[in-house]
Amino acid sequence: MDATLVADALSKSFTTGAVRTDVLRDLSIEIAAGELTLVSGPSGCGKSTLLAILSGLLRPDGGRAFALGQDLARLEPAELERFRLQHTGFVFQGFNLFPALSALEQVMLPLGYLGLGDALARRRAGDALAEVGLGSRMQLRPAELSGGEKQRVAIARALAKEPQLLFADEPTSALDAANGQIVIDTLHRIARTHGATVLCVSHDPRLVGHADRVLAMEDGRILADRRVAASRSP
Template identity: 55%
Template sequence: MSERVIEAFGLAKTYGAGAQRVDALRPTDFRVDRGEFVMVAGPSGSGKSTLLAMISGLLTPTAGTVRVLGRDIGGLSRDAFDRLRLEHFGFVFQGFHLLPALTAIEQVGIVLERQGIQREAARRRAAATLTRVGLGARLDNKPSELSGGEKQRVVIARALAKQPQIIFADEPTSALDSVNGREITRLLRAAALEEGASVVCVTHDPRLIEHATRLVRMEDGAVLAD
């Protein structure tokens, strides 16, 4: 039997009230098992990014509960949730979120040091992970010296180096050309199928859907098909 890593029940998000009320996400159940590469697809405004933000703890739901790795994240203290996120989550966002003054190897290594890994060991793992994603020759380059595809590979390496149980990716290929987009998707799929991580990827790019092990389609704040 598959191990359930994310379970959401009756998850909903609304903004405003009365005539100004907007249902960003209607009551939704959602689940992810270990090793799945789940693609959540739909047009802009369909609620897919809202769903991702709530199951990853970045956004508080209006209603419903989220259990991640057996823990109700709504009932955790801030410190306990921050520790859960640091130890078990990896994030890949479209905006890169890289620190401009740090090199590629420093971007990855600093996250590992926050996990308590000694600096030299963190550097070795960072270098190995960056090499794995094709950036072995770019370890000492800063973001201003990298292309968009290379920046996103740094972000992927930063997530993978932590050896997370869950990777959350929000439109990770939106700023990339088709070649780089396929490569980023390949790396995320490998994290699921070869390393046993659970990957939840939000996208509106139809070229990526074929790579998923499971597809969830959303529209107007609701799940249409799973």
């Protein structure tokens, strides 16, 4: 199995005032397509920083990050934006939906920037919303949706781009158990059916059982890397 995301001896530190904190220490990992990889660990263990570097949002201090075989350090900022636009989707803890737009428009928006025509964007957005179970609520604005529904709109927004890489940062933290379950199942299904690389970062222990692979992180290092035998088929 080819790795679509590769971290090679990554290191990163932040300086706050006189205090220097090493967030990632010589971290190497390979992540494959077609499965949901969960990075879990306590707050401040560096898991979000790892996600940011592998998704091209952040540059490491040392080491190299490859995504889809591309050395991210070699890309100019504009090329990096282009790379993200074409290949990546993001789901964040906050849903970050524009209050003025309906669910359908939220999903169509990035597709327009991708250069898709209105008709195609509308069809793809509709399909993505149907896939996350919101086919009947496409015309509603965020204020009319529940938290779980909003997160599913955010997932549809990431999914409609048909990205090869999907990054999720604490996607279930703001949700109750039932909605959290729906969201993680959706992410899992996306990995399986779309063959996408799904990298999910969370400290939510409920998610462990739903991942194909769990990386336990602490103090900027990966302590354990295990496959979850019980992971269900789509």
